[in-house]
Amino acid sequence: MTTQPEPGQTRPFADWIREYNRGQLHDEISHALQELATAVKDHQKAGTITVTVKIEPLKDNSDVLKVSDKVTTKVPQPDRKAAIYFADADGNLRRDNPNQPSIPGTVRAVPNSGDDVPRKVNER
Secondary structure: OOOOOOOOOOOOHHHHHHHHHHHHHHHHHHHHHHHHHHHHHHHOOOOEEEEEEEEEEEOOEEEEEEEEEEEEEEOOOOOOOOOOOEEOOOOOEEOOOOOOOOOOOOEEEOOOOOOOOEEEOOOO
């Protein structure tokens, strides 16, 4: 049941948003708020929820208003790690510097290879 304000009073926005579109906007914002709070806590970065309510007159009847909505959420993302590579003459990315001569028989661990097995530099 809809509660109507007394003449001269303003209807609370919370009452309207619970009624609008059978509460779907209210539910969407509630879920977005929970998702955003969790992401902010996890990543220690700010996020936002923007709710836009658009009201426009109906073309054929100025007493009727068309109401639409849009919810935009900007959830913080975790920092992504960067890696250093060298570009060879063909533009391919390589871990070793193609302009630096290799020393035969040297062994190095290949970072981020997943297996952490030392390999000879000339092995691919």
